Structure formats: structure tokens, C-alpha cells
Amino acid sequence: xxxxxxxxxxxxxxxxxxxxxxxxxxxxxxxxxxxxxxxxxxxxxxxxxxxxxxxxxxxxxxxxxxxxxxxxxxxxxxxxxxxxxxxxxxxxxxxxxxxxxxxxxxxxxxxxxxxxxxxxxxxxxxxxxxxxxxxxxxxxxxxxxxxxxxxxxxxxxxxxxxxxxxxxxxxxxxxxxxxxxxxxxxxxxxxxxxxxxxxxxxxxxxxxxxxxxxxxx
Amino acid sequence: xxxxxxxxxxxxxxxxxxxxxxxxxxxxxxxxxxxxxxxxxxxxxxxxxxxxxxxxxxxxxxxxxxxxxxxxxxxxxxxxxxxxxxxxxxxxxxxxxxxxxxxxxxxxxxxxxxxxxxxxxxxxxxxxxxxxxxxxxxxxxxxxxxxxxxxxxxxxxxxxxxxxxxxxxxxxxxxxxxxxxxxxxxxxxxxxxxxxxxxxxxxxxxxxxxxxxxxxxxx
Numbered sequence: 001x002x003x004x005x006x007x008x009x010x011x012x013x014x015x016x017x018x019x020x021x022x023x024x025x026x027x028x029x030x031x032x033x034x035x036x037x038x039x040x041x042x043x044x045x046x047x048x049x050x051x052x053x054x055x056x057x058x059x060x061x062x063x064x065x066x067x068x069x070x071x072x073x074x075x076x077x078x079x080x081x082x083x084x085x086x087x088x089x090x091x092x093x094x095x096x097x098x099x100x101x102x103x104x105x106x107x108x109x110x111x112x113x114x115x116x117x118x119x120x121x122x123x124x125x126x127x128x129x130x131x132x133x134x135x136x137x138x139x140x141x142x143x144x145x146x147x148x149x150x151x152x153x154x155x156x157x158x159x160x161x162x163x164x165x166x167x168x169x170x171x172x173x174x175x176x177x178x179x180x181x182x183x184x185x186x187x188x189x190x191x192x193x194x195x196x197x198x199x200x201x202x203x204x205x206x207x208x209x210x211x212x213x214x215x216x217x
Numbered sequence: 218x219x220x221x222x223x224x225x226x227x228x229x230x231x232x233x234x235x236x237x238x239x240x241x242x243x244x245x246x247x248x249x250x251x252x253x254x255x256x257x258x259x260x261x262x263x264x265x266x267x268x269x270x271x272x273x274x275x276x277x278x279x280x281x282x283x284x285x286x287x288x289x290x291x292x293x294x295x296x297x298x299x300x301x302x303x304x305x306x307x308x309x310x311x312x313x314x315x316x317x318x319x320x321x322x323x324x325x326x327x328x329x330x331x332x333x334x335x336x337x338x339x340x341x342x343x344x345x346x347x348x349x350x351x352x353x354x355x356x357x358x359x360x361x362x363x364x365x366x367x368x369x370x371x372x373x374x375x376x377x378x379x380x381x382x383x384x385x386x387x388x389x390x391x392x393x394x395x396x397x398x399x400x401x402x403x404x405x406x407x408x409x410x411x412x413x414x415x416x417x418x419x420x421x422x423x424x425x426x427x428x429x430x431x432x433x434x435x436x
Contacts, residue, residue, distance in 0.1 A: 051312065052236040052385050068238040069383035075237035075266075075290070086381055088388040088416070089236075090320045093313035097333060121338070128300055129309055132287040135333045136313030170336045 004198035006179040013039045015194070016105055016147055016177045020046055024102040025095070027051065027137055030074040032147050033105035049101060051133040053092045056084025073133065096133065097140040104141035106134065108148045108173075110163045113210050115173040115185045117146065118165035131168075138169035150178035150207065157208035159183065159190065180204060184215070191215050218248040221398055221426050225249065225363060228281075230258040232319070232359075232390040233271060234366035237263065240383030241270045242367040242400045244428060249365065250274055256281045260319070260359060262312065262386060264288035264296035272296070280305055284359065286312035311339060314356055316389060322358035323392025323421075331356055364394035368417070371401040371427070372410050375419030384416065391421040398424045 007015075009032065017039035020026055027049045028034050037059065040046050048057040050072045057072060058079035066077035080086075095101060110118040117138050121129040138144055152158055159176060176183040181204055182194040191213040192201055201214045222245070225231070231249070235241035250273060259280050264287075265272030274280055276295040283305060288296055299305040310318070311333045321329050330353035334340045344355040366387035369380040377399055379387060391397040399417075404427045 050382070052239060053382050067381065069240060070381045071237055071239050080381070086379070086384055088384050089312075089316040089386050090389045092385075093316045097313050097317075097331070126301075128289040128297060128307075130287045130289040131309060131311050131339065133312040135311040135337065135339070139332045139335070140313075166338045167336060 002198045005196060007196045008179075009035060010039070011196075012147055012177050012179060015182060016145060017041070019145070019175070020103055022046070025049055025055075025100065027096065027101050027104040027141065029104065029106040029134065029137065030132070031107040033107055034072070034074055034076075036105055036147070049092075049095060050078070051092055051096065051137075053087050053089060054078070054080065054084065055087070055095075056081040058084070093133070093136055096136045099140055099142060101137070101141040103143045103145060104137040105145045105147055106137060108146045108158065109152075109165045110158050110160050111146050111148070111173050111176055111185070112160055112163050113185060113190050114188045115171045116163050117144070117168045117173050118163040119168050121166045123166050134168050138172045143174050144172045145175045145177065146173050147177045150180045159208050159210065161210055180207070189213055218244060218400075218426055219251055221245075221424050222248050222252045224396075225252055225254050227254050228256045228258075229254060229362040230260065230360070232260040232361040232364040232386070232394055234364070234385065234387040234390055235261060235263075235270070236382070236385040237266060239381070240367050240379075240385050240387060242365045243270050245365040245367075245398060245400050245426070246270050246274055250277050250279065255279045258282045258284065260284045260315075260361060260390075262286055262315065263290065264293055264307075266290060267292045268295075275299055275305065278304075282306040282308065284308040284310060284315070286310055286315050309339065315359070316386070318356055318359040319386070319389045319393045322360045323389060326358060328355055328357050330354065359393065361390070361394040362396065364390040364397040366390055366397065366399050368399045368401045370410060371399060371404050371422070371425040372407050372419075373404070374407060375399070375422030375425055376410050376415045377401070377417040377419075377422060377425075378410055378414055379416050388417045391417050396423045397421055398426065400426050400428060403427055403429060
């Protein structure tokens with residue numbers, strides 16, 4: 001077995017970006033998933049949606065050209081591509097909730113094998129919960145991808161049998177990009193589709209206590 | 218600016234447009250702070266950033282309750298402190314439900330069934346219903362006494378156009394308040410706004426206040 005080499009953020013984002021097809025209406029959640037925008041092939045036309053009323057969102061502007069009235073969901077300055085559009089929140093969440101987005105990529109505290117997502121609240125008594133548009137994206141996008149580190153800071157798996165953190169939405173996640181492997185979730189079962197160097201399925205089984213299938217071929 | 222807020226009263230529900238830094242009607246909020254009303258219920262996507270805008274209104278102790286989707290941010294320290302001290306009540310609403318409830322109020326609907334939040338803590342104690350195999354939560358409209366919004370241009374009839382992503386909640390909040398007050402960069406003569414490009418028709422706007430040029434006008 002070659003030595004273990006976990007994927008970097010760059011390698012995780014590259015893989016998620018690779019799976020977003022030409023022409024997909026896509027929302028990239030705040031945090032790690034926002035990075036995916038930097039790894040989309042420039043010759044592939046992908047329509048990035050931002051919940052605050054932007055379709056055809058472009059990259060950050062050059063320094064000095066930031067506009068406080070043109071920001072993304074993470075409140076960072078962005079630009080509008082030629083052909084892009086602005087609209088109000090009613091229309092924006094119609095796109096999200098109404099099933100018009102092809103893909104969203106979200107961060108997570110936990111994902112269950114059944115595809116339940118927990119990403120808005122730690123449940124801690126002193127936490128101030130914030131939900132934003134996460135619940136709307138999770139129930140509304142045709143496909144929900146999650147991008148997260150496989151283990152939390154305590155070394156516990158975030159891909160779990162049952163979420164112990166408060167749920168964002170039930171049975172919504174279909175694919176999980178982690179630093180150890182990529183998992184497809186279907187019918188309550190996690191299937192490993194790609195492994196980082198030096199990682200095999202038995203090793204994953206020792207980290208996450210779930211029945212795992214390995215994709216064939 | 219202050220005159221436009223003369224009838225704001227203690228205990229009023231006030232929608233404030235904006236998302237993060239975009240579209241916050243800072244000048245109207247400053248005037249509201251000077252107006253001196255307290256015990257307000259504020260409806261905004263966030264619970265204030267940094268020192269200005271909604272954060273300043275909170276810091277001034279004017280807010281009893283905030284209805285929002287995303288209160289906690291790196292620079293939401295005023296809200297964080299007041300919330301932890303139990304001095305401000307929080308109604309946390311998923312952002313799409315916030316928008317839909319505001320739209321429901323504007324559209325005269327009695328309630329809506331939304332799939333967002335079904336099966337979560339935020340649906341606890343709420344009526345649910347299965348419609349064609351999918352779970353929905355009953356949510357009620359959010360009405361306001363006043364909406365404070367930021368637009369780009371207005372005319373004497375109160376028609377509004379917006380600037381980039383500053384539009385966000387403005388057009389829907391305008392429909393849901395008894396009195397919508399828009400701060401704009403300029404007021405232009407009737408006919409100067411392309412009718413095809415008007416985003417908020419004047420029927421939803423009761424007052425416009427120009428920050429530069431031309432005088433303010435009652436619409």
C-alpha cells in the first residue's frame with residue numbers, strides 16, 4: 001500500500017468541478033464549496049447562481065474595483081458575466097426551491113448514508129444558529145453535492161449512519177467529496193467511486209462505521 | 218430624511234432591505250435611529266454587520282425582535298452580545314421561507330405550504346401536510362408597518378429601478394408593508410424610467426427620498 005496522501009482542498013474542488021457538466025445551473029454554497037468556481041474549466045459554460053439575486057456570477061473583481069452592492073452569498077465581492085442577470089429574492093428562491101437549479105454544492109457538519117444533511121446548527125446550547133439559504137438549496141436543487149473533510153477535528157467521521165446534529169433536509173445528498181474519497185449515496189448505501197492515493201475501502205471502513213460498497217469498473 | 222419617518226412608532230414592525238453589505242438603506246436606518254422609536258421588530262436577512270445599518274440600530278437598543286435567516290457572521294458582534302444577554306428575540310427563518318412569507322403578505326395570501334424546513338427543528342410545532350408524496354410546512358405571511366429599502370432611481374409615481382445585487386429583498390418587501398419608503402440615488406422626471414425596466418411599480422411605494430439631486434417626493 002502506497003503511503004496515505006489525503007486530497008487537498010484543490011484536489012477536492014477539482015473533482016467536484018469536473019462533475020459539473022456544461023450548461024448546468026449551479027449554486028456553490030458558502031465556505032469550501034465557493035472554491036469550486038476557481039476549478040471549473042474555462043471553456044465549459046456553467047451558470048453560477050447566487051441566492052442574493054445573481055445568475056451568471058463571475059469571479060472576484062480586481063483589487064480596487066469591488067462594489068459593496070455586488071457580492072456573493074458569502075458576502076465577498078464578485079462580478080457579473082456578460083449575459084448575467086439580477087433579480088429579487090422571490091425569483092431567486094423560486095429558482096432554488098422550485099427545482100430549477102441542476103446542482104448545488106454545500107458544506108456539511110454531517111451527512112448520513114441515506115443522504116440526510118446537517119449543516120446549519122451544531123445544536124450546542126450556546127450556539128447562535130444561522131440557516132440562510134441552506135435548507136432551500138438542499139430540498140430544491142436537482143442534485144445536492146457535499147464537499148467536506150471526512151473527519152471532524154476530534155477525528156470522528158462526518159459521514160454517518162444517522163445525523164446527530166440538527167438536520168437541514170432529509171434524503172437530499174447524492175454525492176460527497178471528501179479528502180479521502182468520493183462517495184455516491186443511493187438507496188441508503190454509500191458507494192466509493194474514487195479513492196485518494198494510499199486509501200482503500202478497508203481503511204475507510206476503519207474510519208467510518210458504515211457499510212460501504214466499492215464501485216466496480 | 219427624518220421627515221419621511223415621522224410616523225414610525227414604538228413597537229412597529231419594520232422590514233429593512235439588504236443582504237450583507239448589498240442594498241442596505243443605511244441613510245434611512247440612521248434617520249430611524251435619530252427618530253428614536255424603540256421596541257421594534259426588524260425583518261432583514263441578517264442581524265447587522267459591523268457598526269453601521271442594522272448593527273447600529275441593534276446597538277442603539279431599539280430592537281425587541283429580529284426575524285432573519287442568517288444572524289451569525291464574523292462581524293455580527295452587536296447582535297451576538299444582545300442575543301446572549303437575552304435582550305433581543307430571534308425568529309430564525311430559512312431564507313426562502315422568509316422571502317415566501319414576505320411575498321405571501323404582499324400577495325394577500327393567508328398562509329403557504331413550503332417544503333423548506335420540513336422534518337427540521339425549524340418546523341417544530343408547525344402544521345405539516347403531505348401533498349403528492351412530499352412533506353410541507355404551513356408558514357404564515359410576514360406583514361410590516363414600514364419597509365425601508367434602497368433603490369437606484371425613482372420617479373414621482375414611486376416607480377423604482379435598482380442597482381446590481383442591491384435589489385435583493387427590496388421589491389418583495391415593498392409589497393408587504395403598509396408604508397414603503399425607498400431611498401434612491403436620484404428622482405427622475407416621469408417618463409425617464411423605461412417602463413419595460415421598472416422593477417417595482419409605484420403602487421408598492423409610498424415615499425421616495427433622494428440622497429442626491431432633486432428634492433424628495435411623496436409618491
